[in-house]
Amino acid sequence: MESLSNKKKQLEVKPLNFWERAYLPTIAKGLSITMSHFFKKPVTIKYPEEKREFSENFRGMHSLKRDEDGRERCTACGLCALSCPAEAITMQAAERQKGEENLYREEKYAAVYEINMLRCIFCGLCEEACPKEAIYLDGDIIPSDYLRKDFIYGKDKLVEAPLNQ
């Protein structure tokens, strides 16, 4: 039958000629090909020392942002935890006391904010859900570790470093 795409190619299986059956010329050809690769530059990126460039919308480790006065933006509304499809986020809210206005922007803040990095799927829905622009996945790849408990990141790892201090 005619093939519709007209791309069908009839292959002819010829019996091997003497030199092909003698292996050696083809082996020499193969050896020369591998030798040409021997002197090529390796394509490896040696990961911890070298890093591949990420795309602009790469989603890595989360960071909890501060506002222009260096106060934590998060108000512990829980929308990020609610939007999280992997249920990786938990938090405990607390009320801002007198004299803490320079630490927290809103009257309520997250006393405990934990993300389980083993659960997180880095979808970025928390980022979209946040009304206060407090969480962004703009960090690096999560580093490896030995224990499961060390993958639950608290505020010590997530909150952005204080501004110019």
Added chain:
Amino acid sequence: METIDLLIKIALIVIIFAISLVVAMYSTYAERKIAAFFQDRVGPNRAGPWGILQPLADGGKMFLKEEIIPTNATGFLFIVGPSLAILTACIGSAVIPWGQNLEIGGRVIPLQVTDINVGILYIFGVVSLGVYGIMIGGWASNNKYSLLGAIRAASQNISYEISMGLSIIALLMVTGTLSLGEIAKQQHGFWADGYFSWNVFKQPLGFLLFIVCAFAETNRSPFDLPECETELVGGYHTEYSSMKLGFYLFAEYINMFISSAVMATLYFGGYNFPFMDMIHSPNLVAILGVVALFAKIFLFIFFFMWVRWTIPRFRYDQLMDLGWKTLIPLAIANIVLTGIFMTFFK
């Protein structure tokens, strides 16, 4: 024999033993590095600078692994297998002439453990014993994959030993001696009596046959059917763990080292190198000769690895076809041609 001579011999044996172990150890590292370079990768580079300590780490790992002897395995033979493999791999180095005689303080020190007059036959005997290690190990594991691998190894080694022996016969017709020390001496320099003195130029076909058989005897790719991962899990060492596995892997690399040394001695002039007559200090010549021999050995080891990372494995019937229908007739033709040549042109 004087005590001092005995001590020198013992020292020589220990040095050669240590060198073959170190070379085998670093062959594993070289294998991985070279494989990486052939595949545009970097290779092991974490343990020490450029990964130079990788073999030590591997060895340490092998020693610390749990030692498992399967319930249905034959306990005694299971241990004899790898021991025999490494034993036969190591004792081959005894007859190889590593260099010319050294002269220190009027005492002549031969750089060859023993120059027995049947050196080549000794090598052959040892190489044929090597298959017992594999066969016993495969049999004692009581596992079908191990047994299949062992049977493959045995039949492959037996088939290729024939053509290897035949290719050697043609060489013996040229050299007229079985002693490796004598053969190395005959290839003095590089150019003598209007022709190259190395045997590879007198026996090119014989060398080709020998190197193909050497690949098969050491179970290296493309003849690595005994441990064919894709079909037989791990071949004859499927059931082995810990240092017993390490011994099998180690034996393969020592075999490679020894067969490279044999090839260098028989065909590539051994410790001889071009223009060696221009150096007048005999001790310097001897030391440079050792260096030259090791350079040749390392080139052969590199060639072994180069081939391994280039050519796919033979199918079993192709292996047997090549051994029986191609190499043996070629080897016999080589003998006849050598005979005709020697009769009419000498």
